[in-house]
Amino acid sequence: MSAAAPPFPSADDGQSAQSPGPPSGARKQREALLAAQLYYLQDLTMDAIARELRTSRSTVSRLLAFARETGLVQIQIWNPLESSAELESAITERYGVRAHVVPHASNLNEAETRDRVAMYAARTLTPLVTSNSVVGVAWGSTLTSMSRYLNRKATHGSTVVQLNGAANTQTMGLGYASEIMRRFASAYDAAVEEFPVPAFFDRAETKRLMWQERSVRRVLDVQERMSVAVFGVGSLHSDIPSHVYTGGYLDAADLRSLARERVVGDVATVFFREDGSASGIALNDRSTGPEHGLIRSVEHRFCVVSGPSKARARRGALNARLVTVLIVDESTARSLLALEA
Structure with missing residues (x-):
């Protein structure tokens, strides 16, 4: 998945909702994929994603980091000045x-x-x-x-x-x-x-x-x-x-x-x-x-x-x-x- 995106979130961002606890296994992968799609493809804010997933902003940040680390998201930077x-x-x-x-x-x-x-x-x-x-x-x-x-x-x-x-x-x-x-x-x-x-x-x-x-x-x-x-x-x-x-x-x-x-x-x-x-x-x-x-x-x-x-x-x-x-x-x-x- 490659897309223009807002700046990467920080795991230290504040919370907008009480987290129900860290997801695990297949559930975590599904939620990470959904969070990545909302963030990178639909340009939703961290707060909006947190409300949709009924979790905290910091949890969304961790899900996005997990998506990048596991290859669900691959970031490409295109610079027209580079050869x-x-x-x-x-x-x-x-x-x-x-x-x-x-x-x-x-x-x-x-x-x-x-x-x-x-x-x-x-x-x-x-x-x-x-x-x-x-x-x-x-x-x-x-x-x-x-x-x-x-x-x-x-x-x-x-x-x-x-x-x-x-x-x-x-x-x-x-x-x-x-x-x-x-x-x-x-x-x-x-x-x-x-x-x-x-x-x-x-x-x-x-x-x-x-x-x-x-x-x-x-x-x-x-x-x-x-x-x-x-x-x-x-x-x-x-x-x-x-x-x-x-x-x-x-x-x-x-x-x-x-x-x-x-x-x-x-x-x-x-x-x-x-x-x-x-x-x-x-x-x-x-x-x-x-x-x-x-x-x-x-x-x-x-x-x-x-x-x-x-x-x-x-x-x-x-x-x-x-x-x-x-x-x-x-x-x-x-x-x-x-x-x-």
Whole structure:
């Protein structure tokens, strides 16, 4: 729901009626939806809504806040002086994705920009997650930030499944990946399917044998039922190196191999070149991330990246057709389009 609206109410506004007590469950959702419709679409005042619902003005304020937090209301601001819409249209036309360009102040550093993009992405994801969804989540720095801003949305029968293993020679990686999965699951009342395998096996043959194990096969089967896949894009050339390149997952020989094979980035530890190709990249044979064919079969492929230094990696992911929804900051959007010039 998008509409011009009067200024947001404050929870500290005075009361115009005695409240019968806070609503709960389905009743609260119904009342929040009604309050939002009256406030944003019919321009009723807080006092008028309170009288209609026979409650207090402060309760109406809380219902409107609940409507925004749970995605019943999504606020959009259109500024004719901004170029974000033009950038979104250009990316959509070039790559066939639904692009969201996040504006930001020019004085923000890359970490601060990533945080802004992560917040926007968390709120944009909410409508895509419904009851009985299977949401695949890759670990990484961007997804860590995004997981902190997820809006609460009650669903039933939903599952959050980890897309790639997190262990390496230095750590099992369980705490790092588990915290991301836990936050996603908590936001959507979902069950969690963790993937307790290494990010990369030492030998491709080990992976082939492990993929036949019933315990591993069960998680792979859940991945194959994904309706939403959420991931960032790792980059070899980012000003802030992606976690897979700094967390002890790759040794010097691996990095030389990736450079030799002209790799620019990865999605869930499966690597690709700038043209989107992945064939002949030896490390992919040992990776526990989902093959690109599986990602491409998912209805909603939700990609979140920030930082102009990741433009080539972003372009590779788009050329590989791994993305249907793209969340990107304005500087990165410009850098991405500049590659096409």
